Amino acid sequence: FRSDDAMVNVLKLLRDVGAGRAPYTFVSAPRKARASAAFARGIEVILRTQFRRDGRLTAWCAQYDEKTLEPAWARKYEPPSLSGNESVGIIRLLMEIERPSPEVLAAIEGAVAWLRESAIAGVRVDEFTNAEGKRDRRVVADASAPLLWARFYELGGNRPIFLDRDSKLHHDLSEI
Numbered sequence: 001f002r003s004d005d006a007m008v009n010v011l012k013l014l015r016d017v018g019a020g021r022a023p024y025t026f027v028s029a030p031r032k033a034r035a036s037a038a039f040a041r042g043i044e045v046i047l048r049t050q051f052r053r054d055g056r057l058t059a060w061c062a063q064y065d066e067k068t069l070e071p072a073w074a075r076k077y078e079p080p081s082l083s084g085n086e087s088v089g090i091i092r093l094l095m096e097i098e099r100p101s102p103e104v105l106a107a108i109e110g111a112v113a114w115l116r117e118s119a120i121a122g123v124r125v126d127e128f129t130n131a132e133g134k135r136d137r138r139v140v141a142d143a144s145a146p147l148l149w150a151r152f153y154e155l156g157g158n159r160p161i162f163l164d165r166d167s168k169l170h171h172d173l174s175e176i
Contacts, residue, residue, distance in 0.1 A: 007042065008089040014039040015096075043097070043104070045069070046090055050107050051082055051155065057110025059087035059118075062152070071155060077163040084118065084149035087111055118158060119147040125173070139173050 017024045018036030027035070049069050051058045062083040063074035071080035091111050094104050124145035130136040150160030162170045170176060 005086065005089045007046070008086075008093050011039055011042045011046075011093060014042065043094075046094070047103050047107055050110065053156070053158070056113075057107060058082060058114040058158075059084070059111050059153075060090050061155075062086050076165050076167045079152065079161065079163060079167070079169065081152040081155060081161060082114075082118075082158070083152060084115070085151050087115070091115075115149065118149060118153060120149065120160065121145075121147055123148065137173065 014035045017027050018032050018039055020027065020032055046060070049064055050060055051071070059082045061071040061080060062078055062085075063072050063080070064070065065072040073079055091108055094100065094108050097104055100108070122141060122143055122145065123139050124142040125137050125148065126140050127135060127137050150162070152161045152163070153159065154161055159171055162173050162176050164176045
């Protein structure tokens, strides 16, 4: 498991334990019930933390304040922002719910619409070794490249943002 998808991974575990899926068939009925209840509470948190912009559901942030559930800083290069990467894992989890509520369906539809609006077309990211012998990346124009999504987007304006360990925001990957 990647730590960036910690909540999704824990929720999948709780879901599988609660349903008695292999390899958790040995779990007692009371513990299955507790796991199912914890899964339901986790989904409630996911629905509460989906970011709204101008009243429209969008995506999720990579990090939230543990008390207020407001978008928060994580590491120095992870600002309060919408996260393309983490949102995909959440959308997939929500899409696996067998009988989704109208709120879950609305969350999925809002997030998918946000992904469509946020896609970056016409470029690809190439990795290379720079003159100092270090691994680096560059953005290259390529009309045939598949769509890309940035890891982070501004909360207010939805522009892709990039940071290095100095915590300074950039709108162009080449500035890092």
